[in-house]
Amino acid sequence: MKKYLDHFRQLTHVPEELEKNLRAKSTQVSIDKGEYLHKAGFTCKSTYWIKKGLLRSFYLKDGKEITDVFASEGEWITSVQSFMKSQPDQYYLQAIESSKVYALSYNDLMYLFENFPEMERFGRISMSMSYIQLSEKLESYQFTSAKDKYVHFCKIYNSILHRLPLGMVASYIGVTQETLSRIRKAF
Numbered sequence: 001m002k003k004y005l006d007h008f009r010q011l012t013h014v015p016e017e018l019e020k021n022l023r024a025k026s027t028q029v030s031i032d033k034g035e036y037l038h039k040a041g042f043t044c045k046s047t048y049w050i051k052k053g054l055l056r057s058f059y060l061k062d063g064k065e066i067t068d069v070f071a072s073e074g075e076w077i078t079s080v081q082s083f084m085k086s087q088p089d090q091y092y093l094q095a096i097e098s099s100k101v102y103a104l105s106y107n108d109l110m111y112l113f114e115n116f117p118e119m120e121r122f123g124r125i126s127m128s129m130s131y132i133q134l135s136e137k138l139e140s141y142q143f144t145s146a147k148d149k150y151v152h153f154c155k156i157y158n159s160i161l162h163r164l165p166l167g168m169v170a171s172y173i174g175v176t177q178e179t180l181s182r183i184r185k186a187f
Helices: 002-009 016-025 080-085 106-115 117-143 146-156 166-173 177-185
Strands: 026-031 036-038 046-052 054-061 064-072 092-095 099-105
Touching: 002 016, 002 046, 016 026, 016 106, 026 036, 026 046, 046 054, 046 106, 054 099, 054 166, 064 166, 099 106, 106 117, 117 146, 146 166, 146 177, 166 177
Parallel strands: none
Antiparallel strands: 026 099, 036 092, 046 099, 054 064, 054 092
């Protein structure tokens, strides 16, 4: 719980009452490799901070898995549209490794935002950082070659690259596994 609370402290002041509420409203969940925190067709009711492990968000297109996000220790993962709109979506959240996460429900998060200005600050800064990452990803994918996409991917995910299956990396950058193998051989 200390690292979880320190994560909030990196972006905002955490007074004692907020810490007490974060402790009370956050639930630790263990998930085995290959298991799901969320499946397509259902409403994602929580956002998850990863204490230990590695997860991904993906969807199916023409029967193929398309990885959208990888997240590891110290990062958040959720099915954003489903979570924020409280409606089913097409995404899955799956553990790539056995993982431990802290879950915070939508209702509890809204309570924290409404009752603690520090949480609103945390949310604003977190959303800004996420928006910047998304903008960089979109720019990388719209204007670059497959090789450049892979270089950008390696820069973003350098610390966990060795933990990621090649097929998931290929789906993330939008190439076949064979193409990715050729790109990697060129390095």
